[in-house]
Amino acid sequence: MQINRERACTAIPAPPSLAAVLAEYAWARDTVGESGAAVYRLHGKPAAPELFLKHGRDAVADDIGQEESRLRWLAQHVGAPTVVQFHRTHNEAWLLMTAMAGQSAYQLLTARPEMSVAVVDALAAFLRRLHAIPVSACPFSADHTLRLAVARARIDAGLVDEDDFDEARDGWTAEQVWDAMQRLLPLVPDPVVTHGDYSLDNLFLRDGEMVGCIDAGRVGIADRYQDLAIMWNCLGEFDASLQQRFFTQYGIDTLDQRKLQFHLMLDELF
Known part of the structure; x- marks a missing residue:
């Protein structure tokens, strides 16, 4: 653990x-x-x-520009940073945000x-709340067909870090991950408003209560397993029993292994 x-x-x-x-910081x-x-x-300061x-x-x-618009929308529904300033030139962007109170879930699981x-x-509980936001209220799409197109472009451009794959795919190439995902398609969609990177570093708690989330660049309508798979992967770094408890508390007793594996592999390409 880092x-x-x-x-x-x-x-x-x-x-x-x-x-x-930013002066004096x-x-x-x-x-x-x-x-x-x-x-x-x-x-x-x-x-x-x-x-x-x-x-x-x-x-x-x-x-970053896309994250700025998503962050402003997300903050109307759940705890999230406030945009302080956003600047964009023809080739650069700066997004200044307030800090979240408390500690990240990763920090808490590591230290406590x-x-x-x-x-x-x-x-x-926080993910249930996020996924309960009406899909009709969300102006952003992030479904797996869109993400597959981006993933394919990243593979073709040589942008995928194959050395960073999870242990289950250690030694694989990006093309092997792509081919394995194709064999799991099609998937029956179950669209909800997703965070897109529901990981321990992006979720903050204070005094045992959720404060909110950061890193909103992938927020949009997608299958709920987009978020569930990433958290499953994160909790596997700590204890398998926490993985199962998370799904049970979320409200799922039987995992959809097809969707879980697909979204785990999709995340490898980003």
């Missing part, structure tokens, strides 16, 4: 109005995320709140294993 999730760094260039807000860069964007925690900044160029800047059951129950 305990150190960030490292100290220096400030990056930013538009003048944003740079003025200490900077720490996230070392965990795989979105392609650089994520910074800004802290230590007297009488100022902790903030987070996401920065990227070119295609990553486009992704005696809280594991309570944390898992809170994560399941």
